[in-house]
Amino acid sequence: MNNPLDTAGASPPAQSVIISPDAKPGSTSESDGVGGPTIKINVSYGSSLHVIHLPAQSTFGDIKKLLVHKTGLEPEEQRLFFRGIEKGDNEKLHLEGVKDKSKLLLMERAASKEKKLEETRKLNEISKASEAINVVKAEVDKLSDKVAALEMAINAGNKSSEKELLVLTELLMGQLLKLDGVEAEGEAKLQRKAEVRRVQGLVDLLDSLKARNSNPFSQSGNAVTETTHQETFDNGTEGSNDPSSTTTSSSTKISQDWERFD
Template sequence: MNSFSDTAGASPPAQSVEISPDTKSGRLSDSDGVGGPTIKINVSYGSSLHQIHLPAQSTFGDFKKLLVNKTGLESEQQRIFFRGIEKNDREKLHLEGVKDKSKILLLERAASKEKKLEETRKLNEMSKAIEAITGVRAEVDKLSDRVSVLEVAINAGDKASEKEFLLLTELLMKQLLKLDGIEAEGEAKLQRKAEVRRVQGLVDMLDSLKARNSNPSGQSGSAATGTTHWETFDTVTEDSNDPSSATTPSSTKVSQDWERFD
């Protein structure tokens, strides 16, 4: 009896107890920063599935920050749903029943989605505009080469057909109309403006070449006329400044008056 009572009164031997992740949350709070065991959450976003690892006592706001790099959506663009209910940033995961391997639904806010669609639309329109301008530029390149050939011929003293001038001008104006019909913004608008100036410059050059072609000696004749005018002007100027021609009569009269006075 005594031996039994001694045995019964003795303290039981120490036993090792395994601590579950849920019971050691307080001990992990210092290392995790936020607190709680690290859990894995499955996130469904459209046709994509992502996995996020974070402390169980994190907020949904913390959860959103980790989703930025995964999805490309900023925190303010995200809508988080758990068990069919949208969660706000201040609510904590573990208090709302989020556990390891829980599934969360991510949606993009409508305003953000519309903004992206608008940006995509603008990019597509710009791409189409640049493609159209590139096509016009290729045609203008060909016409520019023909204008250059025409210029070389006229500079060499050759005479070109009037039909060639009319045809090139008409073709250039068609390209100008194409450019006018292209709706463009941003970089595409700048490219269109530059090409319009280029076409207008070629049309002006054709007008000048056409005038020279119609009257090959007109330029030299104008130069001669201008020279004659300038020579006349110089002569008049020189005569007016020449003391012998401009002041002699007055001087003679004054001398005669003084002689009379004497």
């Protein structure tokens, strides 16, 4: 039996040093499950080469986490290969033969690549649609100025060319057809909708101007009313107490209301 005194001055057993996967090269920690010296790993991704420093007993999943900010790929979007074989996230580097200055190959998962291609396609379509809508908008701006000028002229009592009104309407309808042919999504779809409403509003205004232009006297309705009142006053019927006059007036009003209802 060993004498307790023989071991009294013995040194305590050596403790293993554990290094965290997130620790800087040369640093140590006491995290369970990860340890060993810090090693340098070269990761090839496309035409790029990324250098990673981490403990030798880390996992391939730890490498993926460190590659996120370098490649822009999330861990689930990454595939890591060592010696031509894809490695799982929980596999240990040192157990798989990964050493200092070993080289790994990183590839993006097909599903992730397809998703990004689809997002890029949508962005390109939105950009293309916005450009087409802006071209139409510029043309509608010019037509809108012409419609405004015609409206001012007709409001001033000037008669405009029926052909000019017709041509403007046809040009606006042509812009509507262009907008209808634009495939738009997201923000571009809202832009197209707003521009369609603007063009439709201009077409409606032109229709109103056509009616007023063909019957310019309809704008002088107030003057006609004032003249009628003046003539009535001059004839002595304004404010008359004649019952027959009152009855006739009421009858006429009811008849007019009925005609409007029909």
